[in-house]
Amino acid sequence: MSGLAGCTLLGGGGGGGETITIAATIPESGQFSSLGAAVKRGYELGVAMMDEALDQDVELIMQDDESDPEVVRQNLTQITSNNEVDMIWGSFSSLLVTAGSAFAEGQGIPFIGAFFAYEAPHRNEGYEWTYSPFPKSRDVARSTAGLLDLIPEGERPSNVGLWEPNSGWGEEQADYWEQTLTDAGYDVVLRETFSLGNQDFSTLISQSESANVEALLSTPTPPGGITAVNQMQENNWSPDVLKFVRAADPTAWWSALGESGAYACMCPGWVPGLTGGGNEAMWSAYEEEYGLEDGELIRTPVGGAYNVAQTALQAIEGSDSTDAGALQETLRSTEFETVIGSFGFEDNGLPSEGDLTAPTGQWWEGNQHTVYPDVDGRGAIDFQYPIPPWSER
Numbered sequence: 386m387s388g389l390a391g392c393t394l395l396g397g398g399g400g401g402g403e404t405i406t407i408a409a410t411i412p413e414s415g416q417f418s419s420l421g422a423a424v425k426r427g428y429e430l431g432v433a434m435m436d437e438a439l440d441q442d443v444e445l446i447m448q449d450d451e452s453d454p455e456v457v458r459q460n461l462t463q464i465t466s467n468n469e470v471d472m473i474w475g476s477f478s479s480l481l482v483t484a485g486s487a488f489a490e491g492q493g494i495p496f497i498g499a500f501f502a503y504e505a506p507h508r509n510e511g512y513e514w515t516y517s518p519f520p521k522s523r524d525v526a527r528s529t530a531g532l533l534d535l536i537p538e539g540e541r542p543s544n545v546g547l548w549e550p551n552s553g554w555g556e557e558q559a560d561y562w563e564q565t566l567t568d569a570g571y572d573v574v575l576r577e578t579f580s581l582g583n584q585d586f587s588t589l590i591s592q593s594e595s596a597n598v599e600a601l602l603s604t605p606t607p608p609g610g611i612t613a614v615n616q617m618q619e620n621n622w623s624p625d626v627l628k629f630v631r632a633a634d635p636t637a638w639w640s641a642l643g644e645s646g647a648y649a650c651m652c653p654g655w656v657p658g659l660t661g662g663g664n665e666a667m668w669s670a671y672e673e674e675y676g677l678e679d680g681e682l683i684r685t686p687v688g689g690a691y692n693v694a695q696t697a698l699q700a701i702e703g704s705d706s707t708d709a710g711a712l713q714e715t716l717r718s719t720e721f722e723t724v725i726g727s728f729g730f731e732d733n734g735l736p737s738e739g740d741l742t743a744p745t746g747q748w749w750e751g752n753q754h755t756v757y758p759d760v761d762g763r764g765a766i767d768f769q770y771p772i773p774p775w776s777e778r
Contacts, residue, residue: 404442405707407432407697408464409474410485415452416606417477419637423686424477424500430670430687431694434663438698444468450476454484461488470494471707474693475517477686478606478631479503479554486515495712497696499654499689502630503554507733514709515734516716518696518723519689520743522554524736525630525652526561528743529602530569532650532757533626535768542625542771546575546598548589548613550605555581558604558630574598581606586613590620600626607632611641618645618775625771626650628745634685639751648772649748650756655688655725656746657764658755664724664762667691682752682764688724695723 409428413421425447432445446468448460457476464470473489475482475498482501489496490512499519506512520528533541545566549559555578563573575596577589590613593601601624605613610632617623632638633651671683696716703719704711720729728740745757749769756768 404444405435405439405472405701406444406446406468406470407472407474408461408468408470409445409447410450410457410460410476410481411447412452412477412481413449415450416608417452417481417635419607419635419640420477420500420686421449423635423684424690426671426675427687427690427692428474428694430667430674431691431697433670433674434666434691435694435698435701439701445474446470450481452478452481454481457481457484458488461485465492465494471709472497472697472712474690474697475499475501479552482517486510486512489514493709495700495709495716497693497700497716499693500686502652503557504735505553505557507731507735512734514713516696516730517734518692518721518725518728518730518736519654520652520725520741521735522558522561523565523738524741524743525558526565528652528745528757529562529628530565530571531742532628532745532768533566533571533600534569535757535759536770540770542599543570543572544574544597544599545571546593546596546601546624547573547577548593548601548603548605549576549578550581550603550609551578552581555604562602571600581609583609584612586616587620589613590617590622593624594620594622598624600624600628602628602630603632604630605632607635607637611638611646614642614645614649621775623772623775627772628652633746633748633753636684639748644778646748647750647778648769651685651746651748651753652743653685653689653746653753654743655692656685656744656753656755657682657688658746658760658762658766659688659724659744660760660762662722662724662726663691663695664688667724668763680750680752682754685746685753692723692725696721
């Protein structure tokens with residue numbers, strides 16, 4: 386199996402009909418580069434899994450999109466111009482996935498993308514070819530309420546603070562959090578916006594301390610989230626619960642912060658601890674292909690990417706051909722079973738309402754572990770609460 390950026394991965398499968406060709410971009414450089422390697426591994430494992438299951442060769446053409454939506458479009462233009470592409474797989478983050486999706490919509494090519502919680506494009510852009518097997522903003526909000534409900538009632542935080550990036554998804558997720566948690570009886574005592582790329586969180590930290598924020602929720606980029614935690618430590622403040630969706634997804638979180646990054650929660654779509662849906666096979670394939678150090682767990686983007694391949698495989702298996710229309714019909718009508726759960730799709734490509742539980746992970750002793758829902762797979766632990774003061778770590 387090749388791991389080179391921009392290369393072609395060609396399966397050695399069963400010698401059936403014509404090759405199934407899949408185009409993909411991943412962020413091997415730029416602001417999301419700390420996640421690109423894990424996404425690539427998930428896609429590589431997924432192609433190997435597809436190749437074993439299908440009586441056709443599977444060709445995955447991947448290129449580095451540099452964490453830039455314009456490069457996503459350029460890469461996909463180049464790949465589809467030179468190849469008969471049957472399907473496109475997405476990159477990482479709403480910023481990059483929506484760029485790939487827009488390209489696929491214009492070309493009439495089925496597009497499957499994870500790492501993309503933003504719901505508005507599904508509702509507003511007239512999606513016909515985009516399908517996202519991934520928890521969405523509404524699911525992240527429900528998962529947050531479920532996480533907080535794990536805490537005994539007498540110890541449970543009541544004051545919630547929202548740091549809202551000035552982006553479409555930032556606003557959408559903050560709206561869902563505010564509505565869901567208010568309905569559940571929590572008090573949203575702070576909701577303040579900041580610019581993506583912001584390097585000074587001191588005002589937000591001061592405002593959070595003044596408002597007695599006990600549970601802090603946000604969707605910053607990985608560099609932004611790491612900077613924010615460093616500045617929390619410098620200002621000797623932290624909440625009792627910290628959930629930074631996307632920022633705490635990559636290994637760069639622990640590499641940069643070490644124990645200062647412990648207790649942080651995230652909603653990355655897949656977390657070690659989940660069972661069923663092919664999880665056991667994915668773990669076995671990962672260990673055989675890449676190996677794991679003693680105590681090391683699979684990184685979360687691997688599972689999200691592998692789930693894309695599982696969705697693609699089941700769509701292909703359920704279609705009479707790889708014709709775009711046939712795949713589209715199967716994607717709209719099939720109940721899928723993957724490492725992140727069971728789900729169907731609405732016509733606009735959203736997972737059907739209520740099908741997916743967004744698992745919450747937590748950084749602990751150098752790994753991300755499932756803490757919600759209550760599961761018992763490899764990597765699941767009890768929710769570690771509250772975050773102790775800096776002086777007691």
